[in-house]
Amino acid sequence: AQSVSQHNHHVILSEAASLELGCNYSYGGTVNLFWYVQYPGQHLQLLLKYFSGDPLVKGIKGFEAEFIKSKFSFNLRKPSVQWSDTAEYFCAVNRLGGNNRLAFGKGNQVVVIP
């Protein structure tokens, strides 16, 4: 079965702290990897994506993620968070040729304290 794991569902940190959210998946073969963010009361927005090439991907709002194929991981990072980064973060994976069926992780609720 397809599986995407995100740990530490609730993350609380202070402004200027560094953030790292883990994402692991359990598929073999070629995958497309995504991080989505959902700010309170808003729609899901694409933060960044990985399809191929440089495994270090830069996204919007200072976020980046690193694809490590050997670890089946796609961890999200931001060196210095702001209060406005308070949101739910979802990792999502789809398999090439899999009807673009996105499998989401359970999400990380991130709260940044001013």
Added chain:
Amino acid sequence: DTEVTQTPKHLVMGMTNKKSLKCEQHMGHRAMYWYKQKAKKPPELMFVYSYEKLSINESVPSRFSPECPNSSLLNLHLHALQPEDSALYLCASSQGSGGVNQPQHFGDGTRLSIL
């Protein structure tokens, strides 16, 4: 602002009512999706339409009936819903399905409450 427009934003209905949720995109995307999202949970895929044909139905109860009148529109017809169907219903679209470079773009959702 999202490029996927969903209406209405909020809907309250009784268990015997019939209502429809609407989704529209003008990005030329040929794949459209319905998801259900409960509070603090990830979206759960319900249906996928690819080139206006239903390609995935994730064993959704028949009280939910999708319809894709054309490549820009996606409807979700609701009838005889249950209280547990209360959730945020998200529509998404992507350029196609099955290939690379296919990020999904999400609408704001319709927050549905069943009385």
